[in-house]
Amino acid sequence: EVQLVESGGGLVQPGGSLRLSCAASGFTLSGDWMHWVRQAPGKGPMWVSRINSDGSSTGYADSVNGRFTISRDNAKNTLHLQMNSLRVEDTAVYYCAHAVDGSRNDLDIWGQGTMVTVSS
């Protein structure tokens, strides 16, 4: 079965750090763009970051630029998001998503999401 499984979410205090991981099974990530998208409770999805197939090109939303770092380990078929200097407004479900073969931004496979709560 083709799936993405996120892990690493949890409760963290403002200013703290978390590292999210996304493991792929049933397919290989290596040739494709990957994204992180988050969704705050009761809100719509918000794009966080993307990375190209070999990790040489990345992009970030303004609200996380300089605090979050996306990376990938193609040998381990995994995607990561290092989140530093977390703020209350970063509280959300974080999804990893795979871009359709040959596309950069059409997201055809999504994980189930991992909840990140930033609170004191």
Add this chain to the structure above:
Amino acid sequence: QSVLTQPPSASGTPGQRVTISCSGSNSNVGSSSVCWYQQLPGTAPKLLINKNDLRPSGVPDRFSGSKSGTSASLAIGGLRSEDEADYYCAAWDGSLSKLVFGGGTKLTVL
């Protein structure tokens, strides 16, 4: 305030056809392909339409997409109770260098 504008709600009765609009600008919808996502409560978004009007494998042909200029639309024909969900459009914005989503449309099947 979302970069892409959608009506907050839409409704229809079983069997009807409903259309959801998505309005953007030259830097996103006008110059990039549009995707549509369906999100059922408590689940991740699901890709319904990509490249403006393509249906991924497994998506019923009741769902169709179109784009003209800086606006896009999702049409759902033969409405069914299981179509009740939130629907989001999305496109890459070349000026902002980010993927932008619409604010979402909550579809109610009466």
